[in-house]
Amino acid sequence: MKKHIVLLPGDGIGPEVTASAQRVLEAIAEEFDHTFTYESKAIGGYAIDEYGTPLPDDTTAACKQADAIVLGAVGGPKWDQNPSHLRPERGLLGIRKELNLFANLRPVQGFDNLLHASPLKREVVQDSDLLIVRELTGGLYFGQPSERRNDGASVVDTLAYDRSEIERIVRKGFEAAQVRKKHLTSVDKANVLESSKMWREVVEEVKSDYPDVTVDHMLVDAAAMRLITNPTSFDVIVTENMFGDILSDEASVLTGSLGMLPSASMREDDFGLYEPVHGSAPDIAGQGIANPLATLLSVALLLRHSFHLENEAKLIESAVADALDQGYHTRDLHVKGGQVINTEQMTGIIIDFI
Amino acid sequence: MKKHIVLLPGDGIGPEVTASAQRVLEAIAEEFDHTFTYESKAIGGYAIDEYGTPLPDDTTAACKQADAIVLGAVGGPKWDQNPSHLRPERGLLGIRKELNLFANLRPVQGFDNLLHASPLKREVVQDSDLLIVRELTGGLYFGQPSERRNDGASVVDTLAYDRSEIERIVRKGFEAAQVRKKHLTSVDKANVLESSKMWREVVEEVKSDYPDVTVDHMLVDAAAMRLITNPTSFDVIVTENMFGDILSDEASVLTGSLGMLPSASMREDDFGLYEPVHGSAPDIAGQGIANPLATLLSVALLLRHSFHLENEAKLIESAVADALDQGYHTRDLHVKGGQVINTEQMTGIIIDFI
Ligand SMILES: CC(C)[C@H](C(=O)O)[C@@H](O)C(=O)O
Ligand SMILES: CC(C)[C@H](C(=O)O)[C@@H](O)C(=O)O
Numbered sequence: 001m002k003k004h005i006v007l008l009p010g011d012g013i014g015p016e017v018t019a020s021a022q023r024v025l026e027a028i029a030e031e032f033d034h035t036f037t038y039e040s041k042a043i044g045g046y047a048i049d050e051y052g053t054p055l056p057d058d059t060t061a062a063c064k065q066a067d068a069i070v071l072g073a074v075g076g077p078k079w080d081q082n083p084s085h086l087r088p089e090r091g092l093l094g095i096r097k098e099l100n101l102f103a104n105l106r107p108v109q110g111f112d113n114l115l116h117a118s119p120l121k122r123e124v125v126q127d128s129d130l131l132i133v134r135e136l137t138g139g140l141y142f143g144q145p146s147e148r149r150n151d152g153a154s155v156v157d158t159l160a161y162d163r164s165e166i167e168r169i170v171r172k173g174f175e176a177a178q179v180r181k182k183h184l185t186s187v188d189k190a191n192v193l194e195s196s197k198m199w200r201e202v203v204e205e206v207k208s209d210y211p212d213v214t215v216d217h218m219l220v221d222a223a224a225m226r227l228i229t230n231p232t233s234f235d236v237i238v239t240e241n242m243f244g245d246i247l248s249d250e251a252s253v254l255t256g257s258l259g260m261l262p263s264a265s266m267r268e269d270d271f272g273l274y275e276p277v278h279g280s281a282p283d284i285a286g287q288g289i290a291n292p293l294a295t296l297l298s299v300a301l302l303l304r305h306s307f308h309l310e311n312e313a314k315l316i317e318s319a320v321a322d323a324l325d326q327g328y329h330t331r332d333l334h335v336k337g338g339q340v341i342n343t344e345q346m347t348g349i350i351i352d353f354i
Numbered sequence: 355m356k357k358h359i360v361l362l363p364g365d366g367i368g369p370e371v372t373a374s375a376q377r378v379l380e381a382i383a384e385e386f387d388h389t390f391t392y393e394s395k396a397i398g399g400y401a402i403d404e405y406g407t408p409l410p411d412d413t414t415a416a417c418k419q420a421d422a423i424v425l426g427a428v429g430g431p432k433w434d435q436n437p438s439h440l441r442p443e444r445g446l447l448g449i450r451k452e453l454n455l456f457a458n459l460r461p462v463q464g465f466d467n468l469l470h471a472s473p474l475k476r477e478v479v480q481d482s483d484l485l486i487v488r489e490l491t492g493g494l495y496f497g498q499p500s501e502r503r504n505d506g507a508s509v510v511d512t513l514a515y516d517r518s519e520i521e522r523i524v525r526k527g528f529e530a531a532q533v534r535k536k537h538l539t540s541v542d543k544a545n546v547l548e549s550s551k552m553w554r555e556v557v558e559e560v561k562s563d564y565p566d567v568t569v570d571h572m573l574v575d576a577a578a579m580r581l582i583t584n585p586t587s588f589d590v591i592v593t594e595n596m597f598g599d600i601l602s603d604e605a606s607v608l609t610g611s612l613g614m615l616p617s618a619s620m621r622e623d624d625f626g627l628y629e630p631v632h633g634s635a636p637d638i639a640g641q642g643i644a645n646p647l648a649t650l651l652s653v654a655l656l657l658r659h660s661f662h663l664e665n666e667a668k669l670i671e672s673a674v675a676d677a678l679d680q681g682y683h684t685r686d687l688h689v690k691g692g693q694v695i696n697t698e699q700m701t702g703i704i705i706d707f708i
């Protein structure tokens with residue numbers, strides 16, 4: 001298989017973890033006789049510094065030509081005081097919108113030897129295995145108007161959805177549930193929001209196309225509670241952009257392995273952008289000690305969802321599990337009796353397992 | 355002191371817990387020589403059944419004449435399929451808006467002998483003591499337009515705030531912090547929403563009026579994580595309506611004592627509506643076994659915030675703590691070596707302590 005991958009290293013530890021991703025992709029290519037080509041492009045704070053914009057046209061153009069994208073992370077204190085059009089996260093929001101990456105997939109899974117780092121009791125969190133399917137290109141994030149009014153005396157943002165935008169993400173939720181435990185929880189605030197009422201209607205309409213999936217509706221406030229009190233009661237959660245932002249970050253800390261969580265942001269076809277859930281960690285950037293595993297698990301998602309290379313994906317996932325099982329971990333994690341190694345060593349170990 | 359209190363029992367266990375509240379208010383009145391008068395009015399599902407609307411005019415009128423309001427709970431499966439203007443929660447939203455109850459105060463505190471019921475590890479959650487100050491009459495809940503468009507092909511909700519609405523709730527947050535640990539966390543999504551940018555500006559503007567308070571800004575997704583990983587790092591959180599809905603419910607399950615949490619919804623003056631955080635619990639309604647303690651702690655807030663009766667408030671709070679310490683609890687809680695009692699018995703015990 002011949003594929004072209006754009007790397008968007010971004011800021012902080014982003015360059016370090018994307019370098020690790022590229023090395024592992026190369027190992028996979030060699031092992032399975034694929035040809036992957038790479039191109040690195042600027043995004044986020046780095047792009048602001050180099051080109052005066054968080055998302056250069058050249059980056060967007062390259063991404064549009066690619067078969068898939070790996071992103072490191074964007075952001076850092078250096079740009080925190082910038083005006084909003086010159087902030088690193090604008091690059092991320094821009095690329096999502098430009099490439100129509102409307103489906104954000106965030107699996108949350110525990111790793112047995114990391115569970116001790118969870119703030120939750122082991123008996124509550126153990127065996128959690130859920131997937132948040134978040135709408136990523138609509139809602140409050142992009143709705144217009146979003147502006148000051150009356151000479152700055154008031155302000156509005158707009159939560160806007162087309163029915164078709166709701167339908168396509170809801171279908172992604174059902175499809176994801178079909179290949180998992182066949183249980184979909186649709187999260188909304190239908191007792192208050194008109195958009196949530198439409199959301200609920202759409203779920204009710206399309207559910208007959210997925211008779212093998214059990215679906216229930218939950219209010220966002222109830223879901224925020226239940227994620228903590230009973231995380232194992234979820235399989236797939238599907239929700240709109242802002243609720244998804246909040247709930248997926250909430251979910252990401254449940255198992256104590258934030259540094260291990262991958263994500264995929266997909267277009268209607270198999271094209272996607274893959275990135276670790278953790279941020280740019282400016283405090284440890286450039287030291288070679290970042291944990292590359294969330295990015296490598298994101299690469300596994302890339303191979304599975306964009307290239308349909310299931311065996312290759314599984315190989316990375318089991319290499320990561322094996323590395324942890326053998327006690328190898330980066331400084332951000334604690335594994336009893338384990339051994340602390342750096343980014344390069346971890347990458348080497350994963351490649352050895354491959 | 356002579357005061358008039360409107361009781362809004364509502365649905366499910368609402369009537370049982372408001373009856374308990376009235377008995378305890380009477381005990382306080384007797385002990386301290388106050389005269390409290392009461393009037394019970396319909397709201398929620400009960401009002402829908404009796405008067406065809408979740409908020410009869412008569413209820414609103416009585417509330418406007420009152421010195422304070424105690425609400426039980428609204429909602430239940432009976433009305434879940436109703437069209438939205440005939441749903442119980444419309445009564446709650448309506449009364450908040452009609453009476454301008456813009457400041458929702460939700461203290462979250464652990465009780466030592468209930469902490470074992472927390473999904474969080476004891477070392478994470480113990481000593482948590484936070485207050486969420488939620489804006490309650492603006493934002494997505496009431497912004498217009500909130501409607502279908504293009505023949506139902508799209509939908510919008512509107513997140514709208516006047517600068518003055520932001521300022522008054524932010525000031526409530528600062529004031530609350532001043533009488534607590536002097537630490538305010540303002541939660542927004544300023545990297546995405548224009549309304550959040552204004553929110554942050556307002557906080558920066560007014561903070562010089564509260565030089566004794568340390569204030570920081572946190573993104574809502576980060577706050578959703580931090581509530582779980584480090585709840586003790588918060589003192590007062592101030593945030594807009596929808597973020598507050600989600601975060602306060604999230605926070606309510608941290609300490610394992612959801613059944614113990616009170617809330618106050620305040621107007622600009624000292625007028626307020628007081629209600630337990632837990633819902634109507636239709637499954638145990640009418641059995642006399644509901645836990646009245648969250649409602650009684652709400653009554654304590656009423657005495658403190660609306661009537662400035664600090665001693666009376668403290669007396670109820672210590673009676674509740676004493677009852678728990680002596681092992682008395684309702685069926686919803688578990689206290690090691692404790693004794694399960696019903697609503698009436700618990701009310702009696704609290705009154706005995708008074
Ligand atoms: C950086 C920010 C704009 C972004 C979001 O809110 O979508 C981030 O929190 C995320 O979840 O990917
Ligand atoms: C019942 C519902 C409309 C209400 C809200 O969302 O405000 C409730 O969840 C609350 O927090 O009081």
